[in-house]
Amino acid sequence: MKKIALLPGDGIGPEITKEAVLLMEEVGAVIGETFQFQEGAIGGGAVDRYSTPLPEETIRLCQHSDAILMGAVGGPKWDRLPGHLRPETGLLGIRKVLNVFANLRPVHLFPSLSSSSPLKEERVKGLDLMIVRELTGGIYFGQPKERRTVEGKEVAVDTLTYTEDEIERILHVAFKLARKRKKEVLSVDKANVLESSRLWREKAEQVALAYPDVTLTHMLVDSAAMQLVLKPNTFDVIVTENMFGDILSDLGGALAGSLGMLPSASLSENGPSLYEPVHGSAPDIAGKGIANPVAMFLTVSMMMELSFGFTEVSRWINQAVEEALDEGYRTKDLTVGDEKWVGTEEMGRVIREKFRTLAKGERNG
Structure with a gap:
């Protein structure tokens, strides 16, 4: 039972x-x-x-x-x-x-729904990717998370925090999944701005050494969003932090015709x-x-x-x-x-x- x-x-x-x-x-x-x-x-x-x-x-x-x-x-x-x-x-x-x-979060376009996607059929044909999102860390859980008054003005604070252990364990999940698919992992971050993303990218390079049969590439989250629209059927396994994964997977829903899929x-x-x-x-x-x-x-x-x-x-x-x-x-x-x-x-x-x-x-x- x-x-x-x-x-x-x-x-x-x-x-x-x-x-x-x-x-x-x-x-x-x-x-x-x-x-x-x-x-x-x-x-x-x-x-x-x-x-x-x-x-x-x-x-x-x-x-x-x-x-x-x-x-x-x-x-x-x-x-x-x-x-x-x-x-x-x-x-x-x-x-x-x-x-x-x-x-x-798998994003798969059933062939009969190609007309439901807002993109041209040739761009979404064969769309079948997996978004691996870290779910218990990042800005959704970081502390402090509060409202403050500073010099008479209201201020909102959210904290983006990741430990190396949190990053490494989600990366291992992505690489193991990739071994069952096309052996390609795209790590999405914002390493040009965020210190947490720079740590994420460093750990991705280290974890990749344990999976020599899997190809690792990096992409900034804004570029990834653009490329998901321009050529979504070229992606396989995407691994990313909590908030980026939340946003990109909703974009994936539009590509597949509906979030209802x-x-x-x-x-x-x-x-x-x-x-x-x-x-x-x-x-x-x-x-x-x-x-x-x-x-x-x-x-x-x-x-x-x-x-x-x-x-x-x-x-x-x-x-x-x-x-x-x-x-x-x-x-x-x-x-x-x-x-x-x-x-x-x-x-x-x-x-x-x-x-x-x-x-x-x-x-x-």
């Missing part, structure tokens, strides 16, 4: 989490595995119910689970709260508590891993039944492979998504012009049916 903590969160989070549970129940029925689900509160909803974005009960639930699946947090309702009560503080907090330092996995060294789609809570469409569940399904796919070793299940989920897209099924965010689209539940149903057919076909074959 696999214990999975569910953190649906805010906005469209509960809708796509519901679809994910139905998918995992389908997986269990096909492969003879039992998934036990237990729900916890996080984000804005947790603030409303418990006056904190990350209740202690949620932390304990996650720590005693085999994996954690999260929806999304945040929304305008909570935007004016003080920093310690913001929904995003709950997200950062659970990442830190679980020490899920390695965030893997991007999954992610946040891995720990010795505890449960956290899985969440890259997109936000999208409060403007919450409750309308039009949210795209594909990123969440692909996130479940990553969980099946990385936490449970169900490699075949992961492949079947990915293939089911691709077949649905190839047959023209689209949620609203994936449409171009007057294309027809289906709602959240219909998209989920179609993909689950295709998963079931694929899985039973191979297992019986």
Whole structure:
């Protein structure tokens, strides 16, 4: 039995989490595995119910689970709260508590969605890259983080801090991944300005010595953003610090046609891993039944492979998504012009049916 903590969160989070549970129940029925689900509160909803974005009960639930699946947090309702009560503080907090330092964000353009990308087809054809983002250090966590009054003026302070150990361990993750792909690592920094980036670049050169079969190159983050637009299909593994990875992976979502297509996995060294789609809570469409569940399904796919070793299940989920897209099924965010689209539940149903057919076909074959 696999214990999975569910953190649906805010906005469209509960809708796509519901679809994910139905998918995992389908997986269990096909492969003879039992998934036990237990729900916890996080984000804005947790603030409303418990006056904190990350209740202690949620932390304990996650720590005693085999994996954690999260929806999304945040929304305008909570935007004016003080920093310690913001929904995003709950997200950062659970990442830190679980020490899920390695965030893997694959950016893959399904061929049938080439028209959904804002770039010309020849630029995005074959787009398949992996962004490896350091997740528990950097400016999001550095101290001091505060407001001050200096000479009668309000001043805001955020601190960007990295230790060599934090840098080295995320670099090792990137190089090991690259060995399974095209053996190319691009390290993204801002070494012309930031001291933390200069340390990052030095450590990248040192870690690279342990991987002589992998090619390491460096690029400044502003140049990387430009090149991701000009020639995104030339990238393979990108490794970078927390804030740069946050920004570049959202850019990757646009390249792939929609943020609703991007999954992610946040891995720990010795505890449960956290899985969440890259997109936000999208409060403007919450409750309308039009949210795209594909990123969440692909996130479940990553969980099946990385936490449970169900490699075949992961492949079947990915293939089911691709077949649905190839047959023209689209949620609203994936449409171009007057294309027809289906709602959240219909998209989920179609993909689950295709998963079931694929899985039973191979297992019986």
